[in-house]
Amino acid sequence: MIDRDELLHVARLARLALHEDELETTAAELSSILGHVAAIDQLDLDGVEPTAHIGDVSDSLRADQPRPSLAREVALAPAPAVRDDGFLVPSPQGE
Amino acid sequence: MASDIGALSAAAAAAAIADGGLARDELFEHYRARAAADQLNAFTWVAEAEPGAVDGPLGGVPLAVKDLFCTEGIPSQAGSKILAGYCPPYTATAVANLEAAGAPLLGKTNQDEFAMGSSNENSAYGPVLNPWDHGRVPGGSSGGSAAAVAGGLAPWALGTDTGGSIRQPAALCGIVGLKPTYGAVSRYGMIAFASSLDSAGPLTRDVTDAALCYRHLVGRDSADATSVAFPEPIEIPSSERLDGVKLAVPTALVEGEGIEPGVRASFEAALETARGLGATIISCEIPSAPYALSAYYVIAPAEASSNLSRFDGVRYGLRVEQAHLDEMYTETRHDGFGAEVKRRILIGTYALSSGYYDAYYGRAQRVRTVVAQDLASIFEQADMIVTPTSPTVAFGLGERTADPLSMYLSDLFTIPMSLAGTPAISIPSGLSEGLPVGLQICGPAFSENRILSAAHALEQAIGFDGSVTWGSD
Structure with a gap:
């Protein structure tokens, strides 16, 4: 149901590396789960609206006024790498 | 007093502290020592000393908290290696509310990674053992919270429920677990799994403790736009009867395949008990x-x-x-x-x-949408829906790990309520093969007081004895 190329495409979208020895098992497990969830095809859903969220949430915006938030050094403290006042990451182009 | 501390429910311990019969630090140290000597792998972090005392209606009764709740300066790893050692800069509203009401943080509890699982075997920090049988799972994903309460390592605990993660481990460990109406408890500071389904709620020894904890959990939080004010105060239940209460049993669902005979027998006995208390039982269907x-x-x-x-x-x-x-x-x-x-x-x-x-x-x-409509139409004819909480009692460690789908079926009875955002409680209905069976009671949105009241009446009549595990070492 889900083949190797499709799996690699989805993993790419999810920014999740899959190593060569994991592909076969993962594809089989995902196919089995997708086979099960395909049961939703059997229900007549004509005219049924989707529900993204239960409950009536409206007008939940607060006033657009500045207020205190986390201090910069507190927000940066758990980061694996920091330089100056920001999060440090490797280059998007590589070395 | 010291030798009896572990026998007290959270409400009884709070009352004993209030009338001077029990010292707050003595209670904390009793549980701190037990949690630190944890043989169940229920805790991932235990406090070294009682945090600063806060006077409040929860009286100093210590609280175990599922690891995915952020707690300022204290490891909050959500059962995942990707958050190993992570100490957040702020505390989740649910935890802060209970601390402010007088429940100091005892420790953080093990869980399935990011709350994904029904056995606690998906934790990066190892599986939790069921206090009833160390060869079996405690359920999940709030397995550490359930095992800590059932094993007498904590008087009560906070968990989260996305598809059954409070109710199912409560059932498998022989305790009470309440999944609230969606939005009744703030999700701020809960490390998110599925935002339209995630709910925080209590795991406790009995229904009274669940109500006591829950009344301090609910409320609108400006930091969670999906949270709502609970429309009435949460009452401490006292009802011992079910006169005039109409309970609906989704017949096809509870008579389906995969339900253990012992679970069905316990469920049917609970229905008889409900009839004896004055309830009317009707049959219903949840076609979806x-x-x-x-x-x-x-x-x-x-x-x-x-x-x-x-x-x-x-x-x-x-x-x-x-x-x-x-x-x-x-x-x-x-x-x-x-x-x-x-x-x-x-x-x-x-x-x-x-x-x-x-x-x-x-x-x-x-x-x-259809599931929510199905439940709503049942609630036009009945006050509550009752089912077993889980189709089986606690299963063996490793029994279902090879087949992800078989694990998913643990959630058969709990998922409709999650999708509909309606509240549901699991209480112990008895034993099957020496292991606890849970009874699920579900009502419409914001019916927590009615659910707690019915659960209390049934609990009194069933007389389940959980002290087997919390009284032992």
Whole structure:
């Protein structure tokens, strides 16, 4: 149901590396789960609206006024790498 | 007093402290010592001393908290290697509310990674053992919270429920677990799994403790736009009768395959008890129930795939060093997430991807509408729906890990209420093969007082004795 190329495409979208020895098992497990969830095809859903969220949430915006938030050094403290006042990451182009 | 401390419910301990019969620090130290000597792997962190005392209606009764709640300066790892050692800069509203009401933090409890699982075997910090039988799972994902309460390592605990993660472990460990109406408890500071389903609630020894804890959990929080004010105060239940109460049993669902005979027998005995208390039992159907499980296993992974994109090795948690940014992301996530989390991220990403969105996510959201309508139409004829909480008693460690789908079936009875956002409680209905069976009682949105009242009446009549585990070492 889900083949190797499709799996690699989805993993790419999810920014999740899959190593060569994991592909076969993962594809089989995902196919089995997708086979099960395909049961939703059997229900007549004509005219049924989707529900993204239960409950009536409206007008939940607060006033657009500045207020205190986390201090910069507190927000940066758990980061694996920091330089100056920001999060440090490797280059998007590589070395 | 000291030798009897462990026998007190949370409410009884709070009362003993209030009338001077028990010292607050003595109570804390009793549980701190037990949690520190944990043989169940229920805790991932235990306080070294009582935090600063706060006077309040919860009287100083210590609280165990599921690891995915952020607690300022204290490890909050959500059962994941990707958050190993992570100490957040703020505390979740649910935890802060209980602390402010006088419940000091005792420790953080083990869980399935990011709350994905029904056995606690998906934790990066090892499985939790069921206090009733150390060869069996405690359920999940709030397995550490359930085992800590059932094992007498904590008087009560906070958990979360997305598809059954409070109710199912409560059932498998012989305690009480309440999943609230969606939005009744703030999600601020809960490390998110599926945002439209996640709910925080108590795991306790009895229904009175659940009500006592819950009344301090609810409330609108400006930090969670989906939270709502509870329309009435939460009462401490006292009812011992069910006169005039109409309970609906989804017959086809509870007579279906996969339900153990001992679970069915316990459920039927509970219905007889309910009749004896004056309740009327009617039969109902949830025609969409077989599809609810499928819809859940699209919606929850879809939301998870989005929520878990934040774990990328940049702001917190694990980083696998790579020269290229993109490879740093993908290898960090490869090494940091466990197998079940990866499966759900991939399923969710697939279901949301171009070409499949309507067939999976779009359809699942429409199934969700039908499930909510099915429950609403039952609540026009009955006050509450009752089912077993789990189709089986606690299963053996390792028994279902090879087949992810068999694990998903643990949630058969709990998922419709999650999709509909309605509250439900699990209370012990008895034993099967020496292991606890849970009874689920569900009502319409914001019916917690009625559910707690019915649960209290049934609890008194059933007379389940959980002290077998919390009284032992």
